[in-house]
Amino acid sequence: MGIFVKEFLKTKGFKMTPQRELIFRSFFEMGEHVSVDELYDKVRQEDSSVGYATVWRNLKLICKVGLAEEVNIGDGITRYDRVTRVPHGHLFCTSCKTVTEITVEQLVGLLSQTAKTRGFVPESFKIEVQGVCKECRGAAGEKDKSGASAGG
């Protein structure tokens, strides 16, 4: 973390603060699928004066600069994943609600030879691809609407 992220943010016009440092570090110490509340709890173990909005804003910032992205599993809570640049999928158990990560290779195996390796019985799946469509590439220059961009 430290100096690298600080310089990285500086080049984008953002300033470094103790809270931000703590929030960023905490986020990257955690696993995947981190919710705002979870990060908030962890951050406050170290500094209980940090506000919820600050944690939330910095989580958004982490996404904005492309270091993480939102994941939505349908339970109404937005979670955040580090951008690993290694495509992977998630196994959501519809019973116990756990989330397990698998690689695309594992996914292919999972779907083709059901329940062999992982004992996970797939019921349905979704594939979502983020990107820019032909029209938008043609138009060029509509990008600054929400600021955030999905890394990948």
Add this chain to the structure above:
Amino acid sequence: MGIFVKEFLKTKGFKMTPQRELIFRSFFEMGEHVSVDELYDKVRQEDSSVGYATVWRNLKLICKVGLAEEVNIGDGITRYDRVTRVPHGHLFCTSCKTVTEITVEQLVGLLSQTAKTRGFVPESFKIEVQGVCKECRGAAGEKDKSGASAGG
């Protein structure tokens, strides 16, 4: 729609009402990725006395009986897709926010020979598989927590 769905619902203990008939019919007349608000608007074009909660409850019911499932693209709005039993993916343009459907075959083509067929430049993607994990299949009997079950 008509009599088939009515009988189908009856066997599950649900009653048919004019509102329900209208809501179900409207939903299946619409495309995919339908939000509550969109369905509400369409329903009220035909009967403006139907309440929002009724539309919402019936959309949930459609999911509950396995005719549709929730889709979450990360904009905070839950959308609903008919269950087609044909696995497919979604292309989300990060610029204009449009959603395009593609088959898994098209997806593979898309990812391997970028931007050839559709002109869509993929930036990242997510794969989500709904199912039941080994532990839960072993445990057996925790299923009636939320009622709804993903079809597929």
Add this chain to the structure above:
DNA sequence: CACTAAATGAAAACGATTTTCATTTTCAAA
């Protein structure tokens, strides 16, 4: 027709997210 359970509509409650605003802090420039 009569009865019971389900369904409805309006409004309120809920809860995660997002914004507001007064204050504090960072950081580049003087």
Add this chain to the structure above:
DNA sequence: TTTGAAAATGAAAATCGTTTTCATTTAGTG
């Protein structure tokens, strides 16, 4: 080191999609 503008913070309130409540109406069985 001091200064000033822009950014960041914390607390609280606002927002907004979702869900529940409740009194009333309706569907479907007998």
